[in-house]
Amino acid sequence: MNSVIDFIHANRGRYVEELTQLLAIPSISALPEHRDDVRRCAAWVADELARIGLEHVEVVETEGHPIVRADWLHAEGAPTALFYGHYDVQPADPLGEWTTPPFEPDIRDGEIFARGASDDKGQVFAHLKAIEAHLSQTGRLPINMKVVLEGEEEVGSEHLAPYVRGHAGELAASVVIISDTEMFDRGVPSICYGLRGLAYMQIELRGTKGDLHSGSYGGAVANPANVLAHVIAQLKDKSGTIRIPGFYDDVRELREEERAEFKRLPFDEIALRKHLGAPRLAGERGYSVLERTWARPTLDVNGLLAGWTGEGSKTIIPAAAMAKISMRLVPDQHPDRIAERFEAYVRKITPRTVDLKITKLHGGMPWMTDFDNVYVQAAARALEQGFGKRPVLTREGGSIPIVADFQAALDAPVVLFGFGLPDDNLHAPNEKFNLDNFFNGVLASAFLYREIAGTKS
Amino acid sequence: MNSVIDFIHANRGRYVEELTQLLAIPSISALPEHRDDVRRCAAWVADELARIGLEHVEVVETEGHPIVRADWLHAEGAPTALFYGHYDVQPADPLGEWTTPPFEPDIRDGEIFARGASDDKGQVFAHLKAIEAHLSQTGRLPINMKVVLEGEEEVGSEHLAPYVRGHAGELAASVVIISDTEMFDRGVPSICYGLRGLAYMQIELRGTKGDLHSGSYGGAVANPANVLAHVIAQLKDKSGTIRIPGFYDDVRELREEERAEFKRLPFDEIALRKHLGAPRLAGERGYSVLERTWARPTLDVNGLLAGWTGEGSKTIIPAAAMAKISMRLVPDQHPDRIAERFEAYVRKITPRTVDLKITKLHGGMPWMTDFDNVYVQAAARALEQGFGKRPVLTREGGSIPIVADFQAALDAPVVLFGFGLPDDNLHAPNEKFNLDNFFNGVLASAFLYREIAGTKS
Numbered sequence: 043m044n045s046v047i048d049f050i051h052a053n054r055g056r057y058v059e060e061l062t063q064l065l066a067i068p069s070i071s072a073l074p075e076h077r078d079d080v081r082r083c084a085a086w087v088a089d090e091l092a093r094i095g096l097e098h099v100e101v102v103e104t105e106g107h108p109i110v111r112a113d114w115l116h117a118e119g120a121p122t123a124l125f126y127g128h129y130d131v132q133p134a135d136p137l138g139e140w141t142t143p144p145f146e147p148d149i150r151d152g153e154i155f156a157r158g159a160s161d162d163k164g165q166v167f168a169h170l171k172a173i174e175a176h177l178s179q180t181g182r183l184p185i186n187m188k189v190v191l192e193g194e195e196e197v198g199s200e201h202l203a204p205y206v207r208g209h210a211g212e213l214a215a216s217v218v219i220i221s222d223t224e225m226f227d228r229g230v231p232s233i234c235y236g237l238r239g240l241a242y243m244q245i246e247l248r249g250t251k252g253d254l255h256s257g258s259y260g261g262a263v264a265n266p267a268n269v270l271a272h273v274i275a276q277l278k279d280k281s282g283t284i285r286i287p288g289f290y291d292d293v294r295e296l297r298e299e300e301r302a303e304f305k306r307l308p309f310d311e312i313a314l315r316k317h318l319g320a321p322r323l324a325g326e327r328g329y330s331v332l333e334r335t336w337a338r339p340t341l342d343v344n345g346l347l348a349g350w351t352g353e354g355s356k357t358i359i360p361a362a363a364m365a366k367i368s369m370r371l372v373p374d375q376h377p378d379r380i381a382e383r384f385e386a387y388v389r390k391i392t393p394r395t396v397d398l399k400i401t402k403l404h405g406g407m408p409w410m411t412d413f414d415n416v417y418v419q420a421a422a423r424a425l426e427q428g429f430g431k432r433p434v435l436t437r438e439g440g441s442i443p444i445v446a447d448f449q450a451a452l453d454a455p456v457v458l459f460g461f462g463l464p465d466d467n468l469h470a471p472n473e474k475f476n477l478d479n480f481f482n483g484v485l486a487s488a489f490l491y492r493e494i495a496g497t498k499s
Numbered sequence: 500m501n502s503v504i505d506f507i508h509a510n511r512g513r514y515v516e517e518l519t520q521l522l523a524i525p526s527i528s529a530l531p532e533h534r535d536d537v538r539r540c541a542a543w544v545a546d547e548l549a550r551i552g553l554e555h556v557e558v559v560e561t562e563g564h565p566i567v568r569a570d571w572l573h574a575e576g577a578p579t580a581l582f583y584g585h586y587d588v589q590p591a592d593p594l595g596e597w598t599t600p601p602f603e604p605d606i607r608d609g610e611i612f613a614r615g616a617s618d619d620k621g622q623v624f625a626h627l628k629a630i631e632a633h634l635s636q637t638g639r640l641p642i643n644m645k646v647v648l649e650g651e652e653e654v655g656s657e658h659l660a661p662y663v664r665g666h667a668g669e670l671a672a673s674v675v676i677i678s679d680t681e682m683f684d685r686g687v688p689s690i691c692y693g694l695r696g697l698a699y700m701q702i703e704l705r706g707t708k709g710d711l712h713s714g715s716y717g718g719a720v721a722n723p724a725n726v727l728a729h730v731i732a733q734l735k736d737k738s739g740t741i742r743i744p745g746f747y748d749d750v751r752e753l754r755e756e757e758r759a760e761f762k763r764l765p766f767d768e769i770a771l772r773k774h775l776g777a778p779r780l781a782g783e784r785g786y787s788v789l790e791r792t793w794a795r796p797t798l799d800v801n802g803l804l805a806g807w808t809g810e811g812s813k814t815i816i817p818a819a820a821m822a823k824i825s826m827r828l829v830p831d832q833h834p835d836r837i838a839e840r841f842e843a844y845v846r847k848i849t850p851r852t853v854d855l856k857i858t859k860l861h862g863g864m865p866w867m868t869d870f871d872n873v874y875v876q877a878a879a880r881a882l883e884q885g886f887g888k889r890p891v892l893t894r895e896g897g898s899i900p901i902v903a904d905f906q907a908a909l910d911a912p913v914v915l916f917g918f919g920l921p922d923d924n925l926h927a928p929n930e931k932f933n934l935d936n937f938f939n940g941v942l943a944s945a946f947l948y949r950e951i952a953g954t955k956s
Contacts, residue, residue, distance in 0.1 A: 270728070468712050470709050
């Protein structure tokens with residue numbers, strides 16, 4: 043193991059150079075004009091997997107962006123880990139708010155700035171470097187390893203879940219490792235044991251065939267933008283309680299020990315408020331900020347569009363108005379059931395003066411694991427070895443739908459082994475990844491494979 | 500008077516030829532590349548004013564397009580009328596939707612198709628032909644006449660109001676005549692005695708410095724798009740009543756005789772609903788559609804923008820949310836006072852979890868004249884003589900800011916004496932002017948001057 047560790051320390055400079063190449067590829071899965079970039083990124087990753095010594099490297103075509111697969115299966119008798127990550131990234135707009143261009147990685151104060159730096163290229167790359175270190179120094183891995191990297195995580199992983207279900211035998215593993223989450227704070231390594239799910243809806247209201255002159259027709263017809271505001275205002279009241287009937291029916295309440303664990307975490311509300319630049323924090327009454335973001339469901343407008351949005355005034359009644367609205371879900375809410383309840387309620391409260399169209403854009407299951415699971419404990423030891431500090435146990439507000447999918451399809455526990463930081467600006471301008479976390483992540487990953495080898499499940 | 504009428508009937512063919520020349524000049528005030536055409540049109544109009552026998556013809560330079568002025572002031576002891584119109588036109592795009600080119604006037608089924616046909620060249624030209632008929636047949640006009648024709652009506656009349664204010668003595672008149680409106684319907688001549696005003700506001704809410712991941716932060720902060728919906732929903736309730744305190748304080752209630760007059764109009768709600776493509780008509784409870792659009796104030800969202808508005812889903816909490824909201828005002832509401840009340844109320848109902856910015860983008864006074872005013876009555880008689888049918892008295896939902904400007908600067912009543920039709924396609928492809936309305940408009944204008952001469956104000 044010492045030679046593995048020494049190798050990692052000796053190769054830091056090269057790691058950053060290679061990561062810079064990976065981050066320079068604008069593999070934005072949401073935008074059709076970047077389709078070729080996504081393919082180019084898949085090819086880059088496949089070349090890298092082969093170069094570090096993995097076998098059966100394959101770019102698997104789907105109806106969307108490809109999945110990249112590789113294996114190393116020579117650790118006879120040892121457990122098998124499936125490592126999952128994604129090589130696609132979020133769109134980068136608004137471009138004007140980036141200090142340096144999103145696909146020209148720039149290092150400032152020990153952080154590398156680029157779209158995808160933390161979510162998820164940097165974290166995936168830490169594992170590839172750990173695998174490379176083992177294989178190059180010892181000719182083997184302590185465990186059997188199956189790698190699955192997808193290119194559609196940021197657009198809903200549409201083709202991954204069917205792929206995993208369809209290849210459950212080939213992908214069978216003792217444990218699934220995912221590094222796509224963040225540490226609780228700088229210097230506080232963490233294992234995340236719960237994620238929220240998602241139901242993402244779009245509402246479109248149409249009042250008339252075309253935009254109308256607001257002078258000639260103001261007062262004659264319903265304005266779909268005004269109606270939309272009334273609809274949205276009835277979804278969540280001012281105390282933060284969601285008013286969709288049945289919305290809270292399946293919510294698993296927080297256990298007292300979880301609330302106590304959350305309270306012990308070094309969490310600073312004022313620092314968060316300042317970091318976000320919010321005048322005040324806000325949310326559901328009766329719950330702390332961590333409880334609200336990790337273990338309570340929410341409803342947020344993600345986008346609004348109607349009528350004239352340019353400079354100055356245009357006196358129109360918009361023909362149509364649109365809102366994108368998503369709900370974060372907690373165990374045991376089900377995205378399909380919540381989408382149905384949302385739709386039924388919106389249909390009920392929308393007046394017949396406008397035509398209503400509701401689309402379900404996206405859904406994802408919430409997820410939670412037992413934190414005394416042997417692989418969770420192995421991961422905790424690896425993080426302590428890599429980061430020099432015992433990790434805390436956390437939940438997270440985001441969704442990684444594939445976590446629940448893997449757990450269901452492979453019947454294997456999932457360990458979230460993340461190296462990001464809360465201020466990494468995921469899905470926002472100036473995304474970054476801390477280079478210390480990157481290097482410690484390589485070390486922790488290298489230790490993780492050894493710790494998993496030592497488990498008795 | 501008979502010779503004047505006979506002259507008008509005898510010269511119809513020539514009128515159409517001359518109008519065709521005027522309509523062929525592409526005097527589009529909004530487009531810099533048509534600047535010379537606008538000047539050419541001003542010169543054409545000035546030549547025509549001199550040719551028909553008006554005096555002191557002048558092309559008045561402004562910092563924009565010129566104003567054309569002329570007088571005839573020899574009707575000693577008689578009232579003075581100021582006739583206002585505009586010789587500029589709207590842009591003609593989309594060109595592909597015109598059946599014949601916008602600046603090659605074409606006559607089909609008794610209508611002349613060209614940009615500016617109805618708005619406002621055809622209507623202005625009817626007055627010039629009435630003046631010509633009087634002067635050529637009798638050597639005089641029954642009243643003193645001051646003509647003001649501007650070239651910037653379609654771009655906001657920026658230089659006209661200062662010109663009128665600065666020349667209030669020179670422009671002093673007993674009555675201002677404007678022919679730039681439409682009749683209630685084909686065969687239903689109308690006098691419009693009221694226009695709505697406007698207060699146009701913009702609200703911007705900011706929650707955080709940048710967009711946030713809705714998973715990581717959903718539940719921790721106020722979402723400015725959700726807050727905006729709550730704010731808008733509190734501006735106007737579901738029954739269409741505006742909830743801004745004091746909003747209705749200065750509203751002049753409809754008189755019973757106005758409501759009765761509106762009820763008599765041949766108005767078809769079903770036809771309107773079908774024409775607009777609206778599932779249902781809607782608006783303030785307790786008022787008919789005409790009452791709501793002509794004589795009641797409204798509040799409409801003109802534009803909404805927040806977060807992700809493209810295809811598919813982006814899981815963000817938008818940093819900011821924007822709404823453009825305008826209120827149509829009726830006498831005696833004042834746009835400045837309404838803007839203040841709007842701002843005070845929005846400040847009160849916006850929670851401190853977001854930063855609020857309110858901008859007043861635009862304001863315009865509502866306007867109304869008494870319909871028992873002697874000049875309105877004179878106009879009614881003239882329309883009956885010209886069109887063979889007693890006109891109806893109407894109001895209009897839109898704004899013509901210059902009307903209130905004239906009334907304020909000259910302290911004279913304004914008479915809206917329009918010959919357009921609701922289907923004349925103003926500001927749209929295939930603008931047209933009905934030739935019967937044009938000839939009847941010449942006759943009615945000729946009668947109007949005589950009727951004004953007979954008034955005792």
